[in-house]
Amino acid sequence: MTNKYFSNDPQRAGKVNDLFAIVAPRYDFINDLQSFGLHRLWKAQLIRTAAVKPGDEALDVCCGTGDITLRLAAAGARATGLDFSRPMLDVAEKRAAILPKLIRPLHFIQGDALHLPFESARFDIVTVSYGLRNLADFDAGLGELIRVLRPGGRLLILDFGKPAWAPWRWIYFQYLRWACPVFGRLFCGDADTHGYILESLKAYPAQNGVDQALEAYGFQQRRIFNLVGGMMSLNSGCKPPA
Ligand SMILES: C[S@@+](CC[C@H](N)C(=O)[O-])C[C@H]1O[C@@H](n2cnc3c(N)ncnc32)[C@H](O)[C@@H]1O
Incomplete structure (x- = not known):
């Protein structure tokens, strides 16, 4: 079964851009639905792990x-959000506009x-x-993230x-294979928008591959958080001194 938004070649960027143009107006709603609201906890964990200091x-x-x-x-960070999808950024900017000034400065750029x-x-x-x-x-994407990060x-x-325990991985992949496309069909009129998740995950090195890549860059204090038995993964680490 081929997914029209997935390919392992340079054409992928255009396809992914098309996908998020369709999904943008319903993205947050579907995220809550398909994760049972849990993505909020996983994102909170990312922020805790980031240990943001004011400024x-x-x-x-x-x-x-x-x-x-x-x-x-x-x-407390001076935050910049970057994305190549104008429709996704439009939603981000609307959300930021209704928040109290307290959490500024932040801005979004297309890139x-x-x-x-x-x-x-x-x-x-x-x-x-x-x-x-x-x-x-x-590799190029990870290299760019690391390039703009200061040493330390x-x-x-x-x-x-990708959960390590095979039965759990099987159950999870069945959910991504059968349930997620239903969200795409119901809310975006296109099963492939959310069928894309499993296709892209299969080609992604996930928590262990990301950790190995960070190790190769000499990252320090590397951690892997296996959330919900590894269904979700949070990798963290510090860039080595110059
Ligand atoms: C699944 S959404 C994640 C949004 C948000 N970070 C979150 O956690 O909810 C993926 C985002 O990656 C963006 N994206 C994909 N490829 C990109 C690229 N090459 N440059 C910039 N943004 C890209 C898409 O436009 C989309 O908004």
Whole structure:
């Protein structure tokens, strides 16, 4: 079965952009539905692990509708959210506009995660939540996240995971295979928008592969949080000194 939004080649970026243009107006609603609201707890865990200090410069790559960017700002960071999807950013900006001034400064910019428009070593914290899996080139994407992080800065990567225990993984993959496309069909008129999750996850190195990649970059204090038995994964670590 092929999914029209997934391919393992440079055309993928255009397909993913098409996908999020369709999903944007319902993205937050479907997220709550398909995770039973739990994505809020996983994102809160990311923010706790980021240990934001007031005034930290934080970049949230593939920010989508801004969940993590807004939380970073609320925790005291000077937060920037970056995404290539205008419809997703429109939702993020509307959400930010109705929040109290207390959590500013934050802003959103349109850009490509594979070519971040920032100088090297600019940020104290870099996050990517449900984004790295979507990039056409995992290695190039991770390299960009690390390039813009200052030595000693914290990198946080949250995404769907691959549970180590085979029966649990099987049950979870059945949910992604059969239930998620129903959300796509019901709320976006297209089963493939959410059938994409499983296809992209199969091609993604997930928690162990991300950890190995961070080890190869010499990351320190690396941690893997296996959430819900590894269904979701949070990787964290500190960039080594220059
Ligand atoms: C599943 S959403 C995640 C949104 C948000 N971070 C969250 O956790 O809810 C993935 C986002 O990645 C963005 N994205 C995918 N590839 C990208 C790229 N090459 N550059 C910038 N954004 C990208 C999509 O537009 C989409 O908004």
